[in-house]
Amino acid sequence: MELDFSVVIEYFPRLLSGTWMTMKLVILSIVLGAIVALPIALARISKNPLISGGPFAFIFFFRGTPLLVQIFLVYYGASQFEVVRESFIWPVLREPFWCAIIAFTLNTSAYTAEIFRGAIQAIPEGEVEACKVMGMTKVQMYRRILLPRAFGIVLPAYGNEIILMLKASALASTITLLDLTGMARTIIARTYTPIEIFLAAGAIYLVISIAVIYIFRLVEKRQNRYLGTLSIKVPDKG
Amino acid sequence: MLDLHGFGDQLLQGASITIQLALSSLAVGLILGLLGASAKLSNIKPLQWIANFYTTIIRGVPELLTVLIIYFGATTVLMSIASVFGYDEYIEIGPFAAGVTALGLTFGAYATEVFRGALQAIPKGQHEAAIVLGMHPRRKFFRIILPQVWRVALPGIGNLFLVLLKDTALVSVVGLEDIMRKANVAVSNTKEPFLFYLVAAFMYLALTIVSMAVVHYLEKRASRGLTRG
Amino acid sequence: ADTVRIATEGAWAPFNYIDDNGKPQGFDVDIAWALCEKMEADCKVVTQDWDGLIPGLKVRKFDAIIASMSITEERLKQVDFTNKYYSGGLRFLAPKGKEFDLEKLDGKVIGAQRATLAAQYLEDNFTGKSTLKFYDTQDSVYLDLVAGRLDIVLSDELPTYDWLKTSDDGSKFEFKGKSFKKEDEIGIAVRKGDDLKDKFNKALDEIMADGTYQKINAKYFPFSIY
Amino acid sequence: MSKDPALELKDIHKTFGDHEVLKGISLEAHDGDVISILGSSGSGKSTFLRCINLLENPTQGSICFNGEALQLKPGATDLVAADMKQLTRMRQKIGFVFQSFNLWPHMTILQNVMEGPLHVLKRPKQEVLEYAEYLLNKVGIADKKHMYPNQLSGGQQQRVAIARTLAMDPQILLFDEPTSALDPELVGEVLGVMRGLADEGRTMLIVTHEMNFAREVSSEVVFLHQGLVEEKGTPEKVFGSPDSERCKAFLSTAF
Amino acid sequence: MSKDPALELKDIHKTFGDHEVLKGISLEAHDGDVISILGSSGSGKSTFLRCINLLENPTQGSICFNGEALQLKPGATDLVAADMKQLTRMRQKIGFVFQSFNLWPHMTILQNVMEGPLHVLKRPKQEVLEYAEYLLNKVGIADKKHMYPNQLSGGQQQRVAIARTLAMDPQILLFDEPTSALDPELVGEVLGVMRGLADEGRTMLIVTHEMNFAREVSSEVVFLHQGLVEEKGTPEKVFGSPDSERCKAFLSTAF
Numbered sequence A: 001m002e003l004d005f006s007v008v009i010e011y012f013p014r015l016l017s018g019t020w021m022t023m024k025l026v027i028l029s030i031v032l033g034a035i036v037a038l039p040i041a042l043a044r045i046s047k048n049p050l051i052s053g054g055p056f057a058f059i060f061f062f063r064g065t066p067l068l069v070q071i072f073l074v075y076y077g078a079s080q081f082e083v084v085r086e087s088f089i090w091p092v093l094r095e096p097f098w099c100a101i102i103a104f105t106l107n108t109s110a111y112t113a114e115i116f117r118g119a120i121q122a123i124p125e126g127e128v129e130a131c132k133v134m135g136m137t138k139v140q141m142y143r144r145i146l147l148p149r150a151f152g153i154v155l156p157a158y159g160n161e162i163i164l165m166l167k168a169s170a171l172a173s174t175i176t177l178l179d180l181t182g183m184a185r186t187i188i189a190r191t192y193t194p195i196e197i198f199l200a201a202g203a204i205y206l207v208i209s210i211a212v213i214y215i216f217r218l219v220e221k222r223q224n225r226y227l228g229t230l231s232i233k234v235p236d237k238g
Numbered sequence B: 001m002l003d004l005h006g007f008g009d010q011l012l013q014g015a016s017i018t019i020q021l022a023l024s025s026l027a028v029g030l031i032l033g034l035l036g037a038s039a040k041l042s043n044i045k046p047l048q049w050i051a052n053f054y055t056t057i058i059r060g061v062p063e064l065l066t067v068l069i070i071y072f073g074a075t076t077v078l079m080s081i082a083s084v085f086g087y088d089e090y091i092e093i094g095p096f097a098a099g100v101t102a103l104g105l106t107f108g109a110y111a112t113e114v115f116r117g118a119l120q121a122i123p124k125g126q127h128e129a130a131i132v133l134g135m136h137p138r139r140k141f142f143r144i145i146l147p148q149v150w151r152v153a154l155p156g157i158g159n160l161f162l163v164l165l166k167d168t169a170l171v172s173v174v175g176l177e178d179i180m181r182k183a184n185v186a187v188s189n190t191k192e193p194f195l196f197y198l199v200a201a202f203m204y205l206a207l208t209i210v211s212m213a214v215v216h217y218l219e220k221r222a223s224r225g226l227t228r229g
Numbered sequence C: 001a002d003t004v005r006i007a008t009e010g011a012w013a014p015f016n017y018i019d020d021n022g023k024p025q026g027f028d029v030d031i032a033w034a035l036c037e038k039m040e041a042d043c044k045v046v047t048q049d050w051d052g053l054i055p056g057l058k059v060r061k062f063d064a065i066i067a068s069m070s071i072t073e074e075r076l077k078q079v080d081f082t083n084k085y086y087s088g089g090l091r092f093l094a095p096k097g098k099e100f101d102l103e104k105l106d107g108k109v110i111g112a113q114r115a116t117l118a119a120q121y122l123e124d125n126f127t128g129k130s131t132l133k134f135y136d137t138q139d140s141v142y143l144d145l146v147a148g149r150l151d152i153v154l155s156d157e158l159p160t161y162d163w164l165k166t167s168d169d170g171s172k173f174e175f176k177g178k179s180f181k182k183e184d185e186i187g188i189a190v191r192k193g194d195d196l197k198d199k200f201n202k203a204l205d206e207i208m209a210d211g212t213y214q215k216i217n218a219k220y221f222p223f224s225i226y
Numbered sequence D, E: 001m002s003k004d005p006a007l008e009l010k011d012i013h014k015t016f017g018d019h020e021v022l023k024g025i026s027l028e029a030h031d032g033d034v035i036s037i038l039g040s041s042g043s044g045k046s047t048f049l050r051c052i053n054l055l056e057n058p059t060q061g062s063i064c065f066n067g068e069a070l071q072l073k074p075g076a077t078d079l080v081a082a083d084m085k086q087l088t089r090m091r092q093k094i095g096f097v098f099q100s101f102n103l104w105p106h107m108t109i110l111q112n113v114m115e116g117p118l119h120v121l122k123r124p125k126q127e128v129l130e131y132a133e134y135l136l137n138k139v140g141i142a143d144k145k146h147m148y149p150n151q152l153s154g155g156q157q158q159r160v161a162i163a164r165t166l167a168m169d170p171q172i173l174l175f176d177e178p179t180s181a182l183d184p185e186l187v188g189e190v191l192g193v194m195r196g197l198a199d200e201g202r203t204m205l206i207v208t209h210e211m212n213f214a215r216e217v218s219s220e221v222v223f224l225h226q227g228l229v230e231e232k233g234t235p236e237k238v239f240g241s242p243d244s245e246r247c248k249a250f251l252s253t254a255f
């Protein structure tokens, strides 16, 4: 079987439109995920089990189950119920795009929360004590020192998370979205040239990942010029 | 076990497939990871290039796509290689083999980085202490370095295994009868997606918990004597 | 001789589906076994995702596809087909009581299974006018129709007929308009140049002649679908 | 002002798990006192110092600051602050200099020094800036103000840490082995700065292993042993003719 | 046996990049010699010692062991062993004790000591076990044999490292500042063990900063300066009336 890359050229514009959908999915869920993650991370750090219990369970569920299951639960699972279909959230839930965003956001926020938590807890105890002896309140301590400090630590792990999210977004294709993978699969349904089209799609993903890695390296370099290297263990996603 | 409209047994069968898939991929991935790390740390440029190429590609392409490419592509590639040698029969790459290949490759790429970090974390003095005894390099690697690498790498590898466990769900897309696929079949028969996907989720969660316990046990064993007692 | 590996999809009731023992069943599967008996071949029926059927056949994962696959020009570029073993048609499907002017589906959300004749028809005729959604399986199409995410569905008439009649959800939906694309002929796909094609054709003639086919037909539909 | 001591600690106990590290330590510091705390490793010097501003929670005892008692209430295993506002206020008046500097690495030297007065005390920016520059000048690193901590040597970092503490205008300064993380060559710089502070009449509590320094600058020397005050007095007394055998032994190995 | 020196180094040079660290050092050690190598930090002491068993590859020079020359061939930037078998054999006869012990943390004390004779020399297990226990007893930590290195203090770890080296029955022992990673209190234990070895008549090369120790145990003292032997002789000579001004200066700061 010879490969025929002319189909790639022919369908390239459609692959690009899939790429755009992928970008929208990733950017939106990463941004929303970060916003959701911060309070979860802070609650998770609390020594009070009443406060940290919920976030713990949330993080555990979303990190412990496949994203594919999570998407199906949101998309097919929720719509099974009449109540949901008649409620005010249905206009959102009926859209596969928003279902994907919801699943991705919840998923990435669980991972991001762990990254934030790791970063905050990686700050050497002495630096925290330096805040305390100065008479800072908890709020001042977090706002002025710990969160800005954590930002620098978080970078490598967070860059990783974005790439993992980019790749995980391929699962949107399973709920009718024409993201890059979905578009590739649709094209293949017509042309029966899986290898050519998948390779092309893979190459596009690769280019985006490499761009993300590159950007993060740059930012990191700037950050760590002064910071030295303090990094945390990265929880990976699946 | 719940009856689940008669699909309970099938889901359990799916779980068994999922576990087999995960363990087989783990074995493949660990070997690839060690080879990859050794290649990256070797002084041989072409080996470094190959290893870098491998990890970059695999880590930049969605796992779903890797599974699809291997599934549809590997057979073609294998057969065209075989036909060069005059062998023209069909070479079977079933969903299981494709899954193991794709997930093993993925695991291996990430494990390469974990092992590389661990190898580099072994102080130079550990090597030197073996060298000055006149120890053979291979013996040094297996008796002195590897046991320590293993300890350092374990948390990272454990993490990767949890990822792998969840990635097995992707192989359902090419028709492997794992938990996810069985859940899909159950959904199409019963029209109860919420129930079955939730059950699937908890099955994965259970597998995750068991894996975490195993990893924890291994970590404890491996760090025997390494923390001040 | 060698085993003949026959692939079906397993998500296209009543033609092919997976029962709660995990075994493929349905009209296609019955036909497959009947043909095998006539050919005196050792057969194995495997399931395979729809998207993977033709690629799988081409790389010899299996030797034939009996999965209610329509004979189309595009597919003929990739594979050979036997004579038809039944013929179908496409038909729209929507909630009972809702009025549709089938000439004016602009702005509506229409669903179909990816990589089917229906999907292709929609792509050729409705791209840019209606919102098209393609699914991995026909089951998912029904799930979303029931959920209300789809206004209207285009699918093969015969399996949909079965769904309307036999499923709980089906009772809330009905066909809209006439069936079309009646020339849609369903055949068995084999690799290009494979002599299995002739063997299947011969066996098909035999089961048509000795009434086996009619018996299988009657098991699923009260009318002839040939 | 009354004649209350600036700081008065009574019968401070501290237990970690089963291990009683402090077994009842009392100490008074009046304005202008420079008190050196000596003792072998593990004798509880750091723990005691950290109990003063509740970096560690004592299990028993009382802490008075200018005659005002710090409100304590029983927690799970030890006493915790009953009034966070009061604690915060006291901490603002008690400066603490760590062995390991603990500068914030993501801020420049100047930002480190300005952080407290600007955002905790909420003083006007211009005033804080001027004062910070004055202090950095005083500890001799004004020229490094736009650099980051990791770009400085240990001795320089410790001087910044002292400036950061001074910027809060604390009434008392606590030092926990401020030079022991430094290379021998760098110790001098920091001791020089501290000597200057003593000469200014600042009230200081200093945990140190630098005997010569302690002898020169202290108004009082306290020798801790196994969680208790074993010897206490003027430097002449403690270094010259200690009563305690243990103190004698400690000093003989130290010199 | 002939009267060949146990170890004979001739004109050893070593360059790192552009920096010539050793500029031609020669040295002979006969059986029973205890040679101390002194010199300020950066003078090349460690580098020289590490060149002896090719932990560093010299850029020039020759190494003879019992009259047998170590085969060297030019590598990319320096001389590398031409015959790995020969090198391995020589290394087995030259013991090396590191500043930082380098015990293998995943093995117990006993396993650390037995590893070499058992798996490198392939001696019978029972014999190795008995000898290991004898050695651990000799260095005074027989009771710790089933513990792991990290559970021991630095001084104890260094004694294990010495036992591990002795277990190979080396003809010569090289020590690279064996006590400088230890707390002052622990130094004594290790020096005691080494003194015992010297008294037994072992051939040793010792890089050290412990002047008193060097003076007592050495049969010869070598003072390195900037990659060259600046002074050399009996301890009486070198410590008592060194010819070199630099040596004099070094010794005056050291005591």
Ligand SMILES: Nc1ncnc2c1ncn2[C@@H]1O[C@H](COP(=O)(O)OP(=O)(O)OP(=O)(O)O)[C@@H](O)[C@H]1O
Pocket: D016, D021, D039, D040, D041, D042, D043, D044, D045, D046, D047, D048
């Ligand atoms: N957080 C803690 N948990 C348990 N034990 C502790 C803790 N902090 C200190 N200790 C123990 O308390 C004792 C006193 O410690 P502390 O740090 O106060 O001694 P120190 O006099 O400052 O010694 P050094 O001169 O070494 O700094 C030690 O035995 C130490 O192990």
Ligand SMILES: Nc1ncnc2c1ncn2[C@@H]1O[C@H](COP(=O)(O)OP(=O)(O)OP(=O)(O)O)[C@@H](O)[C@H]1O
Pocket: E016, E021, E039, E040, E041, E042, E043, E044, E045, E046, E047, E048
């Ligand atoms: N691997 C290396 N690469 C480059 N330079 C090196 C290397 N090892 C040592 N040097 C340099 O060689 C010189 C001599 O180092 P060496 O460690 O031999 O000194 P030393 O006499 O042992 O000092 P010390 O008493 O501090 O251990 C130093 O200037 C050092 O920086």
Ligand SMILES: [Mg+2]
Pocket: D045, D046, D047, D177
């Ligand atoms: Mg202390």
Ligand SMILES: [Mg+2]
Pocket: E045, E046, E047, E177
């Ligand atoms: Mg050295």
